[in-house]
Amino acid sequence: MRNFDIRNSAIAGVLVATASLSFFAAGCSSSDSTTPTGTAVSRGEALVKSQDCVSCHQDTGGKTLAGRLQPVANTAKSVVVYGPNLTPDVETGIGSWTDAQILTALKNTKDDEGAQLCSTMPSFTRLGDSSLNDIVAYLRSIPAVSNQAPESICPPLKTGDGEADGGAD
């Protein structure tokens, strides 16, 4: 019995070694990209689809996640929100945000300055950090589009008077 087990694991070892060799070979010959972001990006894309981020962050017929110029349909009175541009554009998107700032937006619904976002933006904490990192990788991969979504209004948090950020320090 003991001998048999040893033989078996030796065979398994050879199989594993062979498998990783061919994996390695495939990796080497496949492309000029050396980082494994391809899978993170495609997982992130699938998550963005399943969570329907486009319903709030893209106009009908608009470019991928480039933000809304039409308000998001909302039942609450006096709430008029526009999903911001999530492309890597530095001026109008989130191109200048760090990964940590994007993760904070996804988990704690706060912007890059720590200000609370309108509650229309859901928290995605339940997806877990690994999935949220995949979403960040995907957002980094989409084409930058210059498109400035209007300021959201969601009283009392954001009243539309341009002073939502009052008393930052």
Ligand code: HEC
């Ligand atoms: C139900 C609508 C809705 C959905 C679904 C939604 N968001 Fe949002 N999101 C918003 C709104 C509205 C804001 C802006 C709130 C504000 O201005 O205070 C926002 C803000 C953000 C911000 C901060 C951007 C900025 O410039 O302030 C990020 C990042 C973000 N959303 C990412 C996502 C991602 C990624 C998904 C999908 C996993 C998603 N959102 C799904 C409505 C939504």
